[in-house]
Amino acid sequence: MGDINIPRSEQDALRSIDSEVLRELLEQCLRDERPSALRELRLDGCGLFISTKRHAFERALDAYGKAKADKKRAETLRDARSAGNTLLDAVQQMQHRMATEAEEGERFYIDDLIRPPHAFSTQLSVRVSYRWRPSPAEPWVHGDITFLYDVDLRPDYTRPPPARKPSAARQAQERQEALYREWEHLKDQALFSVRDYFRDGGTGADIPKTFQVKPNPYTRGLNNFSARFWADRP
Structure with missing residues (x-):
């Protein structure tokens, strides 16, 4: 779904x-x-x-x-x-x-069926495809934007370390699970960002091909504004 x-x-x-x-x-x-x-x-x-x-x-x-x-x-x-x-x-x-x-849907449609990659690295990306038109009388224009995210997986030193160090296999599994959660969060933020942009009257002609998301400087993770690719425009 x-x-x-x-x-x-x-x-x-x-x-x-x-x-x-x-x-x-x-x-x-x-x-x-x-x-x-x-x-x-x-x-x-x-x-x-x-x-x-x-x-x-x-x-x-x-x-x-x-x-x-x-x-x-x-x-x-x-x-x-x-x-x-x-x-x-x-x-x-x-x-x-x-x-x-x-x-x-008379003005834009965003494809939200995005499959995750088979494996994850700290350099994540999500490509969102869409179609849009200035009015129902005009033809559809197709486009896409790729959101890029360099994940910071440095440990949280405010938490106590585990009593026993997990095995290498377990660490690798936990790393993939953490990256998957970050990818899911990135996907959600990317989709909502493109949808909100069109809802606010934006045009597909002004959507960039790529956008480097901006993590929260305090939590080092994504927030609701990280994927707003138009936020800094004049």
Whole structure:
């Protein structure tokens, strides 16, 4: 799954859900004290974000159904209703995001399916491909930008050293795991940076082919501004 684009299958599932119908079915679940009424909706196909909220609602509903004492029933009913409202809000939030993506898709699209390399060095890179056009009436222009990042893996001396020095193989594994996490962070920052640039009205003609990201001088890692390739422009 991509990072900034809702997959087509999830869009189809989201599009099939009427918020008012969902609201009514949630109330029915509370009356029935079981979640079976939700089966007629395609919630399972709406992605992890909504699935997580649905499972939370089902757990709260189960607790309500098992409660016996009046006070406990009132508490668990309140919790279940709150979880149901959270699920409804999540669906509406994703539907709004889908509508925003469709509107933005008339002017730009960013390919967020980026595969990691087989092995990592301290010189990381992520290439983001995109297409853009000044208006829907004009042809698409394709481009890409490569974000470069020299990772600083010097040890954090504020932490105590391990009681036993790990083996060379274990050190190599930990190094690759650390670099993978940095690569994932770089990928996210790169994608969000290009998306935010287009959202702010930027044009693909002004995007450089490469950009050396700027780590935080204190943490030596990336922050939310490290990949803003247009930040220093006049």
